[in-house]
Amino acid sequence: MQRLRVLLRRTFFYLVTAWIALTLNFFLPRMMPGNAVESVLSRLEGSGPITPQAIHAMTLAFGLKTNQSLFQQYAGYISDIFHGNLGTSINYYPSSVGSVIAGSLPWTVVLVGLSTVIAFVIGTGLGTLAGWLKGSWLDGLVPFTTLLSGMPYFWFGLILISVFAVGLRVLPFNGGVGDGISPSFTMSFFASAAQHAVLPAATIVVSAIGGWLLGMRNMVVSVLASDYIVLAEAKGLPRRRIVAAYVARNAILPSVAGFALALGFVVAGSIVTEVVFGYPGIGDVLYIAVTSRDYPLMQGIFLIITLVVLLANLLADIVYVFLDPRTSEV
Amino acid sequence: MTSDVAARQVSPGISPREGKTVTGRAISALRKSRLATAGAILVGLFIIMAIVGPYVAPYNPSATSVYQLTSPSGLYLLGTTQSGQDVLSQLLSGAGSSLELGFLTAAFATVLSVVVGVPSGYFSGVAGESLSSLANVFLVVPALPLIIVIMAYLPNRGVLTMAVVISVTGWAWGARQLRAQTMSLRRRDDIVAARAIGEKTWRIMFVEMMPSLLPIIISGFLFTTVFAIVTEASLAFLGLTDVSSWSWGTMLYWAQNDQAFTLGAWWWYIPPGLCIALVGMGLGLINFGIDELINPRLKVQRNKQRGSAR
Numbered sequence: 001m002q003r004l005r006v007l008l009r010r011t012f013f014y015l016v017t018a019w020i021a022l023t024l025n026f027f028l029p030r031m032m033p034g035n036a037v038e039s040v041l042s043r044l045e046g047s048g049p050i051t052p053q054a055i056h057a058m059t060l061a062f063g064l065k066t067n068q069s070l071f072q073q074y075a076g077y078i079s080d081i082f083h084g085n086l087g088t089s090i091n092y093y094p095s096s097v098g099s100v101i102a103g104s105l106p107w108t109v110v111l112v113g114l115s116t117v118i119a120f121v122i123g124t125g126l127g128t129l130a131g132w133l134k135g136s137w138l139d140g141l142v143p144f145t146t147l148l149s150g151m152p153y154f155w156f157g158l159i160l161i162s163v164f165a166v167g168l169r170v171l172p173f174n175g176g177v178g179d180g181i182s183p184s185f186t187m188s189f190f191a192s193a194a195q196h197a198v199l200p201a202a203t204i205v206v207s208a209i210g211g212w213l214l215g216m217r218n219m220v221v222s223v224l225a226s227d228y229i230v231l232a233e234a235k236g237l238p239r240r241r242i243v244a245a246y247v248a249r250n251a252i253l254p255s256v257a258g259f260a261l262a263l264g265f266v267v268a269g270s271i272v273t274e275v276v277f278g279y280p281g282i283g284d285v286l287y288i289a290v291t292s293r294d295y296p297l298m299q300g301i302f303l304i305i306t307l308v309v310l311l312a313n314l315l316a317d318i319v320y321v322f323l324d325p326r327t328s329e330v
Numbered sequence: 331m332t333s334d335v336a337a338r339q340v341s342p343g344i345s346p347r348e349g350k351t352v353t354g355r356a357i358s359a360l361r362k363s364r365l366a367t368a369g370a371i372l373v374g375l376f377i378i379m380a381i382v383g384p385y386v387a388p389y390n391p392s393a394t395s396v397y398q399l400t401s402p403s404g405l406y407l408l409g410t411t412q413s414g415q416d417v418l419s420q421l422l423s424g425a426g427s428s429l430e431l432g433f434l435t436a437a438f439a440t441v442l443s444v445v446v447g448v449p450s451g452y453f454s455g456v457a458g459e460s461l462s463s464l465a466n467v468f469l470v471v472p473a474l475p476l477i478i479v480i481m482a483y484l485p486n487r488g489v490l491t492m493a494v495v496i497s498v499t500g501w502a503w504g505a506r507q508l509r510a511q512t513m514s515l516r517r518r519d520d521i522v523a524a525r526a527i528g529e530k531t532w533r534i535m536f537v538e539m540m541p542s543l544l545p546i547i548i549s550g551f552l553f554t555t556v557f558a559i560v561t562e563a564s565l566a567f568l569g570l571t572d573v574s575s576w577s578w579g580t581m582l583y584w585a586q587n588d589q590a591f592t593l594g595a596w597w598w599y600i601p602p603g604l605c606i607a608l609v610g611m612g613l614g615l616i617n618f619g620i621d622e623l624i625n626p627r628l629k630v631q632r633n634k635q636r637g638s639a640r
Contacts, residue, residue, distance in 0.1 A: 017467045028479060143365055143615060150556055150610015152563045155582060155603030162591045162599075218621060218628055225627045260470045261503050268474030272564045276586075286475065287568055290482050298479055305475045313470050 003321050010317045014310045021306040025299055026077050086300035091292040097300035100285060105304065107176055108281030111197055112270045115204035116263070122205070123212025124255055128248050130213065131220025142217055145210030153269030157203035157276045164199060172196050176280040200270075200277045208266050212255060219251035253324055259316035263309060366619025372612030376605070380429045383422030391420040391576050402597050409597035412588035417581075421601050424576040428559055428606070431489050431496075431577070435558035438497035440504060440551045447505030448535050448543065451512025462509055468502035474564065481570045492571065496558050504550030511546050515539050549620045552613040563606055578602035 080086075086097035130139045165173035177192040223229060224247055232242050271283030278284065282301055289297040389395075394413045402409045409417050443465075450461035473496075480495050481487060512535070515521055524534050559578075565571050566579025573580045581602040585591070590598040622628045 013463070013466065014470070016463075017470055020467055021471055024476075029483065143618060144611075146614025146618070147607050147611040150560070150614055151607035152560050152567075152582075152603060154564065154567055155599070155606070158582075158586070158591050158599060159603075162594065162596070166592055166594065218625070222625060222627050264469075264472050264474075267472045268561070268564065271474055271478075272567060275568065286478065290478060291569065293482075295482070298482060302475045302479045305472055309472045310470060 006321055007318060010314060014314050018307060018310055021303065021310075022078065022081060023074075025303050026074055029295065029299070081303075086303070087296040089289075089294055089297040091288060091294040091297060097297050100297060101282065101300055101304050104280055104282045104285045105308070107279065108270065108274065108283060109308065111200060111274075111279065111281060112204065112266060114197075115201045115270075116208065116266050118201070119205045119208040119266075120212055120255075123209040124216040124248075124252060126209075127213040127216025128220050128243065128251070131217040131224065131251070132243050132247070134221055134224075139217070142214060145213050147210075148207060149210035149214075151207065152272070153203055153207045154272040154276045156207055157200065157273050160199050160203055161276070171199055173199055174278045196277075196279075200273050200279050203273050203276075204266060204270055207269055208262070211262055211265070215255050215258060216251060219254055220247055223247045223251045249323065253320065256316055256320045256323060260313050263312055263316075267305065267309060363619035363622060365615045369612045369615025369618070372608060373616065376425060376429065376609050376612065379422065380425040383425045387416075387419035387422040389416040389419040391415060391423045401595075409595070411584065411595075411598055412590070412593075417598055417601060420576050420581050421578070421605065424578050424581055424602065425605065427489060427575065427577040428562060428579065429609070431493055431562050432555040432559040432609075434489065434493040435496045435500065436551045436554040438493055439501040439554045439558075440547060442497065442501035443504030443508060443550055444536075444543075444547060446501070447508030448512050448539070450505065451509035452516055452531075452535050462506075465502045465505040465509070468499065469506060471499075473499040474561065477561065477565065478568070478570065481565060487570065487572050492562060492565070493558070496561050497554070500554050500557050500561075504547070504554065507546050507550060508543060511543055512539065515542055545620050545624050549617050549624075552617050552620075556610045556613050559606055559609060563603075578606050 084098055086101070089095050089097050089100050092100050126138075130136075130142050133139055161173045164171045172195060176196050177189060220243075229242060229246060232246055233239075270281075271286060273279070274281045274283035275287045282305060286298065286301045286305075288294070289301060392415065394415055395410065398410060398412060400410045411417060411420075446461050446465055450458050450465065452458070453461075476499055477495055481492070484491060484495075521534060521538060524538050529538065562571065562577065563579035563582060566573065566577060566583050567586065569583060571577070571579065573583050579602075582599065585595070585599040585602075
């Protein structure tokens with residue numbers, strides 16, 4: 001019961017946060033200096049003639065109907081969102097924002113999802129080992145993870161490109177699959193997609209690993225010094241069992257609880273990483289939207305990324321509740 | 331000195347009753363940490379570079395020349411760009427704006443995190459809970475997409491604007507750490523006593539508790555500095571900052587724009603990224619020392635066996 005209550009409370013929190021993000025998305029263009037549509041249009045004028053479609057798309061996206069009150073506009077905007085209507089893209093006109101996002105989101109979810117899981121597993125694994133062997137040569141390497149965490153993801157990605165793609169020519173570095181291969185359930189598609197994902201995934205994994213490693217190492221060291229571990233040692237339990245069954249399970253809790261922060265970094269890093277690799281995910285589309293001043297698409301992407309991140313956090317919370325025995329107490 | 335503190339207390343690592351000497355003790359403890367010292371030296375070198383950089387730069391960083399895309403030589407120590415600009419001069423001139431943005435953002439974000447985080451831990455009930463929820467909302471909303479959207483609307487993309495935008499999205503983690511620490515401090519004897527004799531609430535929060543909160547505040551400040559510098563580099567790389575002024579981020583923007591990576595001009599794109607990573611490493615190493623100060627168990631004691639640190 002306790003577990004259920006915790007999960008319901010968290011779910012409620014994420015729903016409220018989602019509503020705040022929706023509202024923020026609505027008010028952002030209105031809070032900016034001047035009238036949003038006018039200032040955006042005047043900026044667009046500088047880069048070429050404006051099509052009536054663009055004006056139409058923008059008015060729709062901002063829900064700016066001058067004959068309506070702000071509240072009516074807001075209600076219309078919320079109702080549109082619930083009907084899955086995010087407006088029309090300017091850059092990909094006449095495609096809807098929703099369909100552009102639907103085409104790119106799977107790429108990102110698979111790439112970022114897999115790399116995050118890999119980084120988490122390797123990072124916490126190495127962190128457990130370093131904490132267990134505190135003071136060893138392996139533990140001595142831990143300070144160097146600060147270098148990995150401090151470097152910009154995209155810079156590391158560019159170095160991988162220049163070494164493996166331009167220099168050694170062993171891996172592709174542009175796009176999500178080879179030329180002429182369209183997404184389908186065929187071996188050639190998956191093989192090509194996997195090959196194209198190696199370098200972007202390596203970029204995310206290497207850049208993200210340091211944070212997990214350091215956090216886990218510090219927690220393992222703290223837990224190893226606590227009374228129940230000393231008792232387990234005194235009872236003569238094998239070290240291996242102590243570390244796996246008692247230390248790691250307790251030490252991993254803050255890592256799971258700190259998932260929100262880590263995910264924020266991964267999402268930020270992967271947006272720029274996708275741009276570097278021309279990877280057809282949502283980060284690359286966001287970049288295209290920003291450079292082509294496709295405001296409806298930009299806002300739709302912000303909204304979707306936020307919702308996906310909230311969902312991922314909820315999943316992390318569910319994992320946490322089942323990992324932490326205290327939440328199952330009455 | 332730290333080991334006897336360690337023996338008596340686990341967290342917070344600094345005893346409250348040592349009054350004014352606490353900060354001094356903390357600094358001398360940090361100086362004993364080899365990692366923190368190395369980090370401080372590294373960061374110090376970059377701060378010096380940022381201050382004197384523009385004066386010692388051998389060339390005007392924007393001046394073009396006929397020596398296009400040359401590798402490092404006696405004439406151009408770090409080589410030249412596609413348009414014959416001196417890479418070293420750009421690196422020296424860019425250090426200032428990258429570090430300035432990092433520290434300015436961290437200062438704004440730290441103030442926000444203290445103002446929200448400490449009361450959220452001190453007050454129980456609705457006030458504390460709502461402040462805490464505010465921090466949690468900002469924590470889970472992904473920062474960079476929000477920053478990108480805001481920056482895309484703003485006509486002015488100067489350092490100050492960027493610092494405000496990045497700090498507004500980057501203060502929540504510090505606030506959460508401060509809340510946890512304040513909650514544990516709230517019931518400590520000296521704080522309860524201060525409340526009993528009618529000490530003003532703001533004084534308890536921001537003066538009495540300060541010595542025990544300070545390590546967490548500083549750690550958050552350094553962490554946010556790294557976050558801000560990397561975020562600026564990302565924004566610059568995407569062309570969302572003023573790319574006509576030099577920073578390490580705009581150097582990477584131009585390197586990418588002018589095909590430095592496919593042309594194999596490593597001397598052009600390695601230095602700015604490496605500088606960012608090294609500043610991040612320096613600040614991270616100082617945080618290492620602070621972590622050991624907050625939680626003395628983390629210290630590696632070479633002459634003792636594991637477990638005896640307790």
